[in-house]
Structure formats: structure tokens, C-alpha cells
């Protein structure tokens with residue numbers, strides 16, 4: 683939350699927080715990097731692009747306080763991952779079950795477009811976050827940016843083509859692509875509520891190890907993903923002292 687590694691994004695997130703939108707004039711914006719949130723035992727991890735300038739950059743909680751969040755949490759609620767269908771502000775009682783929601787880039791970018799260098803600079807945070815989620819089985823990538831970021835992070839080469847509903851398997855994980863619930867997609871009907879609900883039903887099925895009939899699977903286990911898999915396996919394995927205590 684204290685990171686200032688990207689000067690352009692730091693300037694933007696703080697400027698938006700200072701100037702504020704008229705509707706939120708009386709609020710104190712978060713104006714800092716936004717961390718992931720949810721259930722530490724999550725089997726489903728949702729990765730978005732970056733905080734919304736007047737959404738998470740205002741509230742401090744990922745996908746909270748804007749239309750994208752309304753769409754996301756409604757679908758997650760319907761699939762049993764969220765305790766309520768909306769996310770207005772931090773402290774509104776929203777709890778995630780078996781799910782963790784995070785971002786490829788943690789600071790709000792101008793025009794919702796981080797540069798490749800900014801993405802690369804922020805990637806270690808996602809890497810460390812995934813390593814701390816040892817139960818993760820499915821990564822839902824919201825939009826092409828998140829898909830490319832996660833595929834590259836997993837070392838998938840050639841990178842599987844982004845398409846709504848596309849999947850790839852790597853290092854014990856299933857990556858599942860969805861159109862981003864941005865207003866550009868939801869207003870135009872590119873993404874409907876039914877389509878997003880289907881993504882989360884499918885994520886639940888995949889996390890439970892049930893086959894997803896429409897899946898297009900790209901097999902592969904590149905070195906980085908194998909290392910991630912080994913790290914996650916180690917963190918699942920009880921230490922000998924913990925094991926001894928249980929005996």
C-alpha cells in the first residue's frame with residue numbers, strides 16, 4: 683500500500699483522489715495501491731486489470747463502489763462466492779467464500795491503461811499473492827489485460843489466445859478467461875449478466891474438480907508454473923512440528 687514505484691500512476695491516483703468526482707466530493711479517497719481481498723483459503727482467484735479511478739481508488743477495496751463491481755459481485759453472489767450481490771464501500775459487510783479478488787496492476791491508471799513497464803513492475807505483488815493462496819485451483823482473468831498478465835506470469839508460451847470462456851491449464855491451475863465487466867462491455871451487450879454468471883458457475887465446477895464440458899484446454903507446465911506449483915505444494919504441506927502436534 684506504500685508502493686510508489688510507478689511515478690505516472692502515483693501522480694494519477696493521487697490527482698484523482700485530490701480532485702474527486704462531484705458525486706463523491708465529501709469523501710476521502712483511498713488514493714493508494716489497492717490490495718487483493720477475500721478468503722485466504724480460496725480455490726478461485728479473480729484477477730482484474732487495475733483499480734477504477736472512482737471505484738477502488740476511492741474505496742480502497744478492489745472492485746468496490748463502481749458498476750464493474752456491481753456486475754462482478756452479483757455474479758459471484760449467485761455462484762455462492764460472495765455474501766451479498768453488491769459492494770458499495772469498505773465495511774459494508776461483504777465477505778467472500780472460497781474466492782479471492784485481486785488485480786494485475788494495483789494503482790489506477792489514466793484511461794485504464796497501464797504501460798507494459800508498469801505491469802511488469804507490479805507483477806511481483808500478484809506473484810507473492812498467489813504464493814500465499816495455496817488452495818487456489820482456478821484463476822478467473824477478467825479481460826485480455828489480466829489474461830495476458832497471468833499467462834505471461836505462468837510462463838505460457840505461446841500465450842493462449844484470449845476469448846471469453848477460453849481456458850488453459852498450467853501448474854495445477856486452470857486459467858479461465860472472461861470479458862471484463864467494464865461499462866464498455868456491459869453497455870454494449872458484449873458481456874451480459876448471464877455470460878458472467880456462467881463464468882462463475884464454471885469456475886466453481888472447475889475448483890471442485892468437476893469437468894467443464896466447453897473448456898478449451900492448453901496443456902503445459904513451463905518452468906515458472908512448475909516452481910509456483912512446488913511452492914504452493916510446500917505451503918500446503920504441514921511442517922514436521924505441526925504434524926507432530928497433530929499426532
Ligand code: SF4
Pocket residue numbers: 685686687688691692715787788789800803804
Ligand atoms: S502499480 Fe504496482 S508497482 Fe506501480 S506504484 Fe502501484 S503498486 Fe507500485
